[in-house]
Amino acid sequence: GGGGAPKPEKKDDATEPDVKEEEDSDLVPMTVIFGSQTGTAEEFSETLAKEAKKNGFKATVKDIEEYDHEEELPNESFVVFLMSTFGEGQPTDSATNFDMWMKEQEDTSLLSNVTFCVFALGNKQYEKFCAMGKRTDKYLGRMGGQRLMKCGIGDDDASIEDDFMEWKEAFFAAAGARFATSKSEGDEKFTAEWTVDILDGKEAETYNSGFKPAPEFKDNIEMAKVITNKERRQKCIDGGSTREVIFDISDLSISYITADNLGIYPxxxxxxxxxxxxxxxxxxxxxxxxxxxxxxxxxxxxxxxxxxxxxxxxxxxxxxxxxxxxxxxxxxxxxxxxxxxxxxxxxxxxxxxxxxxxxxxxxxxxxxxxxxxxxxxxxxxxxVPKIQPRFYTISSSSNAQPSAISITMSVLKGGVCTNYLKDLKPGSDYAPIFVRPSTFRLPSKISTPIIMVGPGTGLAPFMGFVQEYEHKSKANGGKPAEGERVLFFGCRKRDVDFIYREELTAAKESGVLTGLQLAFSREEEKKVYVQHLISQQAQALWKMLSGGGYVYVCGATAMGRDVKEAFVEIARSEGGKSAEEAKAMLDTLQDSGRYVQELWST
Ligand SMILES: Cc1cc2nc3c(=O)[nH]c(=O)nc-3n(C[C@H](O)[C@H](O)[C@H](O)COP(=O)(O)OP(=O)(O)OC[C@H]3O[C@@H](n4cnc5c(N)ncnc54)[C@H](O)[C@@H]3O)c2cc1C
Ligand SMILES: Cc1cc2nc3c(=O)[nH]c(=O)nc-3n(C[C@H](O)[C@H](O)[C@H](O)COP(=O)(O)O)c2cc1C
CATH class of the missing domain: 1.20.990.10 (NADPH-cytochrome p450 Reductase; Chain A, domain 3)
Incomplete structure (x- = not known):
């Protein structure tokens, strides 16, 4: 055995021939900045930089998080942004400060010496498609930057790599023309940048195997013991399976708030x-x-x-x-x-x-x-790309269960994380976990009406909400809080994949849920989905909304789109608004945190 280590290219070697330096001095500097959450924009940036030289450019790649935009951006001559979009049209964590800064700038000549270009990464399944990249393009233009070409668009729902490759060709053509660079035959061969050594002796002997996070990860990752791992469906047909996995955090420094996200390194x-x-x-x-x-x-x-x-x-x-x-x-x-x-x-x-x-x-x-x-x-x-953590919406209440975190996951064929989790043994196995905040927060007033929409595993955060209201009800001598709490759930059949059936039925009986609307898609000839039930309940839902109610939607992106349309239609039919006004109303609710979505594409 034993792996061969590559011979790294010595980049900083002062004895390199002068010819090369002279060549390099003809290259036009270009700064490539990425805002990436799961690595795609970063990877594309590296590709762009690698191909820069043969196109006559000398590229420097920077993470937006480590880029001093206020100081550096106005002094760039040529800058390229690769920005991906997260949440609901939001920037990546790394680009939050930059996003706020851009919006505040009013000086329309701040970037008058800067030529810029943006490639926006996103997924068409989301309503605010490529919003962050498009916004970056708009604001850089407003600050007086010279736009090299129109904003490039990459759709992760189709082939984002094809989109990038096409854009890259057009980009280098436009950039080459603008800066009058000359092309050269590039060396396509891979040159290793990493130095890789085999350790022996003491260093190797004292090595402890197991998961250790990369030092740059900022999350507080800890190994948590699995205490429950059980099937939640009535029947597992065609390989379908939804499991509840509970982690013990009593001895860890990790804490959470109901409906936060749990990150897992599989x-x-x-x-x-x-x-x-x-x-x-x-x-x-x-x-x-x-x-x-x-x-x-x-x-x-x-x-x-x-x-x-x-x-x-x-x-x-x-x-x-x-x-x-x-x-x-x-x-x-x-x-x-x-x-x-x-x-x-x-x-x-x-x-x-x-x-x-x-x-x-x-x-x-x-x-x-x-x-x-x-x-x-x-x-x-x-x-080989580095693995990304997976996220699960926490399905327990931090007030009712402060020392345990539960998640509800549907096991996917061939899926790395779900198949890793499904086999973890309660009582003995541990997994690397961390907590990220989510936008799902209950209204501060306990009697504020809430509408919850969560078919399939989208039910997860609402089990946390149900636990939370049960906890409050117990503290109140068994009397459920005032106000309305309606849950829309959907699955195929009530005796197959109606997860948490007993808990939900009990919550309805006790008054913790004031309404439980169930959509079964495979029980009758006509498929019934949550959005159909929402439309049927138009009048009651409009009353809840008008009374300051909150709407929470969790699950698949396609479902989220249909549900939002159903609510827009309710605002139109019940609120007497025009189609445009109805849409604007929903957007306002969304911006003010009263219509909240947590959607993922499957
Ligand atoms: C904010 C957020 C919250 C989420 N909350 C939840 C939640 O509460 N519950 C939940 O269940 N999920 C949730 N998800 C989805 C979850 O994060 C994972 O994406 C999901 O569990 C799949 O992970 P995986 O590693 O098992 O699949 P991956 O390995 O990432 O596989 C991705 C896809 O490729 C397919 N695939 C993989 N290998 C093969 C193969 N050999 N042949 C054919 N197809 C293959 C899989 O079937 C799957 O569809 C959430 C996602 C986000 C972003
Ligand atoms: C939780 C989540 C939310 C997302 N929200 C949006 C969105 O609102 N609009 C959009 O266009 N794309 C959205 N996306 C898709 C990503 O922008 C897309 O997958 C992109 O390629 C990720 O790039 P990155 O790997 O560089 O982070 C979302 C993806 C996830 C996982």
């Missing part, structure tokens, strides 16, 4: 990991040290081969085209190299879909299908 499938390590001729227990100048690695600097693959690499998603392109350089067989290159090319769109996307081919599949690939362990770790 472990990859150990069998897959073992097979990949064999293919890479690497002993699972070899301990490595990784370095990348002063840049983040996305994993701990010291880590065993096994732990790197178990916890830190995204080995389950189909590899991106950019990765296939780089891998082509590692294929000993020319035919294999050409196939990889063609699948990664714009002309190979359909081939990529057919061979990679549709069969969900993973990096292991690639290693198996292209046996001439000879990648060292170090290069592999540098190249």
């Amino acid at each position: 472990m990859n499938d150990p069998n897959t990991v073992q097979t990949i390590l064999k293919k890479l001729h690497t002993d699972p227990d070899t301990v490595f040290r990784f370095q990348n100048h002063d840049k983040h690695l996305g994993l701990p600097a010291i880590c065993s081969a096994k732990d790197v693959l178990l916890w830190h690499l995204d080995i389950n998603n189909p590899p991106k085209k950019s990765l296939l392109n780089v891998l082509a350089g590692f294929a000993g067989d020319e035919k294999e190299a050409n196939t990889l290159k063609s699948w990664a090319s714009p002309a190979g769109k359909e081939e990529y879909k057919k061979n990679i996307e549709a069969p969900h081919m993973t990096i292991l599949g690639i290693l198996e299908a292209f046996p001439s690939l000879d990648v060292s362990f170090g290069n592999f770790v540098e190249l």
Whole structure:
């Protein structure tokens, strides 16, 4: 065993030939700034930077979080932003300050010396599609910046990488024309930036295996013991399964508020990991040290081969085209190299879909299908994207259950995190968790009417709400609070996937819920969904809204869209508003935190 370490390019070597420096001095400086939550915008920024040189530019990549926009932005000559959108049209955590700053700027000549370009990342399933990128484009223009070309749009619901590749071509063409750069034949070959060493002796002997977060992660990640892990459906048909997993946090420093999000770092499938390590001729227990100048690695600097693959690499998603392109350089067989290159090319769109996307081919599949690939362990770790945590809406109340966090998850075929969680043994297994705040907050006045819409696992936060009101009711001698609390839930059939049936029925009986509306989509010929029931209840719901009520919607993005439309229609029909006024009213409710959504695309 033992993995080969790559020979890093010595970038800062003062003895480099002068010719190269002269060449570099002809390059036009370009700053690439990304606002990324799950790594896509960051990856695209790196790709852009790598291709800058052959297009006549010298790129510097910066995370918006570490960029001093006030000082630096007005002094840039050429700047490119790659911005993704989160929440409901919000910036990534890293771009929150920048977003606020942009909105406040009134000086319309602040950026008059700056040429800019924006690529917006988003997902069409969300109503506020690419909002942050579009906003960045708008405000940079308002500050007097020179727009190189119109804002690029990337849709993660289709192929965001294809969108990016197309935009990139147009971008370099426009930038080349604007700055009169000359193109050169670029060196497409991968040069390792990381230094990878094998540790031996004491350093290796004292290594403790298991999950350790990368040092740059800011969340407080702790190992939490699983205390419950049980099926919540009545029947598991066609592999369908919804489980409740409860973590003990009594001895941890983690705390939460009802309906917060629980972040989980999943472990990859150990069998897959073992097979990949064999293919890479690497002993699972070899301990490595990784370095990348002063840049983040996305994993701990010291880590065993096994732990790197178990916890830190995204080995389950189909590899991106950019990765296939780089891998082509590692294929000993020319035919294999050409196939990889063609699948990664714009002309190979359909081939990529057919061979990679549709069969969900993973990096292991690639290693198996292209046996001439000879990648060292170090290069592999540098190249493969790092794994992202998954989020689950907490389904317990922090007042009723301060020392435990429960989540409700639907197990997905082939899904990394849900299949990892489903097998954790209560009482003995631990998982790396952390808490992130959510926008779901109950009104401060307990009697304020609330409307909850949560079909499927979208029910999660409302189980937390139900527990919360039950807790308050107990403290009040068993008397439920004043005010209306209506829940809309939906599933296929009441005797199949009606999760928390007993709890919900009891909550309705005790008055903790004043209304429980159930939509079953597979019981009758006509499919009934929550939005249908919402429309049927128009009058009552309008009364609740007019009385200062709050609306909470949780679950799939498509459902969220339909439900919002149903509410707009209620404001129109019951409130006597025009279609435009009705939509504006819902937008106002949303902006003021009275119409809150937590939606994820499946
Ligand atoms: C704010 C927020 C809150 C959320 N709350 C909840 C919640 O309360 N409950 C809940 O259940 N989920 C929730 N989610 C979704 C959750 O975060 C995960 O996305 C989901 O559980 C899937 O994770 P996974 O790792 O199992 O799937 P992944 O590994 O990420 O897989 C993604 C998709 O690829 C498919 N796939 C993977 N491998 C294969 C393969 N070999 N063949 C075919 N298809 C494959 C999977 O079926 C899945 O559809 C939430 C998401 C967000 C953003
Ligand atoms: C919880 C969540 C909320 C999102 N909200 C939006 C949104 O409001 N509008 C949008 O266009 N895209 C939205 N997206 C999609 C992301 O912007 C898109 O997947 C993007 O490619 C992520 O880029 P990143 O990996 O650089 O963070 C959302 C994604 C998630 C997971």
